[in-house]
Amino acid sequence: MPNTVIVGAQWGDEGKGKIIDVLTEEADVVARYQGGNNAGHTVEIGAEHYVLHLIPSGILHDDKICVIGNGVVVDPLALLGEMDALHARGIATKDKLLVGDRCHVVFPYHRLMDESREARLARGRKIGTTKRGIGPSYGDKASRQGLRACDLVDPAFPDLLAQRLEEVNSVLQAVGAEPVDPPRLTAAYAVAAERLAPYITDSVVYLNRAVASGKSVLFEGAQGTMLDIDFGTYPFVTSSNATAGGACTGTGVAPHRIDRVVGVVKAYTTRVGEGPFPTELDDETGKHIGRTGHEFGATTGRARRCGWFDAVVARYSAMINGIDMWAMTKLDVLDALETIRICVAYDCGGERLDRVPANVRRLVRCRPVYEEMPGWRASTRNARRMEDLPAAARAYVDRLCEITGVPLGLLSVGADRNSTLRAGL
Numbered sequence: 001m002p003n004t005v006i007v008g009a010q011w012g013d014e015g016k017g018k019i020i021d022v023l024t025e026e027a028d029v030v031a032r033y034q035g036g037n038n039a040g041h042t043v044e045i046g047a048e049h050y051v052l053h054l055i056p057s058g059i060l061h062d063d064k065i066c067v068i069g070n071g072v073v074v075d076p077l078a079l080l081g082e083m084d085a086l087h088a089r090g091i092a093t094k095d096k097l098l099v100g101d102r103c104h105v106v107f108p109y110h111r112l113m114d115e116s117r118e119a120r121l122a123r124g125r126k127i128g129t130t131k132r133g134i135g136p137s138y139g140d141k142a143s144r145q146g147l148r149a150c151d152l153v154d155p156a157f158p159d160l161l162a163q164r165l166e167e168v169n170s171v172l173q174a175v176g177a178e179p180v181d182p183p184r185l186t187a188a189y190a191v192a193a194e195r196l197a198p199y200i201t202d203s204v205v206y207l208n209r210a211v212a213s214g215k216s217v218l219f220e221g222a223q224g225t226m227l228d229i230d231f232g233t234y235p236f237v238t239s240s241n242a243t244a245g246g247a248c249t250g251t252g253v254a255p256h257r258i259d260r261v262v263g264v265v266k267a268y269t270t271r272v273g274e275g276p277f278p279t280e281l282d283d284e285t286g287k288h289i290g291r292t293g294h295e296f297g298a299t300t301g302r303a304r305r306c307g308w309f310d311a312v313v314a315r316y317s318a319m320i321n322g323i324d325m326w327a328m329t330k331l332d333v334l335d336a337l338e339t340i341r342i343c344v345a346y347d348c349g350g351e352r353l354d355r356v357p358a359n360v361r362r363l364v365r366c367r368p369v370y371e372e373m374p375g376w377r378a379s380t381r382n383a384r385r386m387e388d389l390p391a392a393a394r395a396y397v398d399r400l401c402e403i404t405g406v407p408l409g410l411l412s413v414g415a416d417r418n419s420t421l422r423a424g425l
């Protein structure tokens, strides 16, 4: 398989876990490149249901190597919890999982800061974070105060942490939060470090050697393009580059070693957390989509906001990520609808926009311009080939591809591995 980046084209939760699981069959190595345990990938294999937050879903395959790349922020306790849960179900991680030694570590104080920042923000300005400490951890990275996986396993770790806690505790006290007890935190993390040490390695060298020796790598993005720190609906975004460019900076593999980019896109749109969402449906249809699509966050359990397919967003994603083909998911969720709408442009105070404006205050004023198509009112769940789809469903998918200028590579009509129609991927 060519070296492939899998990227979310909307606000995350596009069903990347399933697509990655399907494509993993053909890859040798799966490398996650950004985010942390704010992500939640759900994979269903027969009757088994797995939710993974940090570990690539490739771990469910016996013969794949999974890498947590340097662009990921790792909460060691969360990672160990996930590993233990896999071990309890008979899935091994030894010699299958590598953790980049350049990954930044998430500490409990990052979570405290995340929570207290959110609590202090006024209504309308809250981000609706997952409260996993992701923003503060990337903040420490950017301000050169973070501790990395290589520090965690260094004998100097207690001193490095103690130094860092001097400032952290003064900040926590200033915001009225409990200060952290250095010896207690050091002791807890020393135990985690000992358990994780065999997994921590120079993932940059490992991945480049793998690519040089002809192994195929699947680069796994978390969240989605509209949550990207640079290209998303800033400040209502996550703190990393979820877009395809993040695959290079988050793994240390050069751009020209990557052969293609697959964009995962839902046949409608969802968003969890706060921030603008032009095609949001605040009505019975939105509720129907949410119920039928089980649109609840895999990490926080929050109900996701639901809306029509936004082709302005999808085109923007295709441009930024260089998407070669769509892996379109959850078409079956629309099975019962009489008519289906597609947002083809925005009306922003009388001006027609066919791009996403940078300014969120402008974006909230944008009204979607819709095109309407008839629904198919029949189940697509048992379709296994494109020819099995009702004509109206096929026409809807074709229209989405036409309007976004990206061909279809794969279509998913159910959660199971088998409910996947290959169309060129």
Ligand code: IMP
Pocket: 011, 012, 013, 038, 039, 040, 127, 128, 129, 130, 131, 132, 133, 134, 135, 222, 223, 227, 236, 237, 238, 239, 272, 273, 274
């Ligand atoms: P954070 O990543 O926890 O800082 O949250 C920032 C924003 O990204 C919030 O709106 C979250 O709901 C959203 N977010 C973070 N991770 C995910 C994800 O995996 N899927 C969807 N939204 C996410």
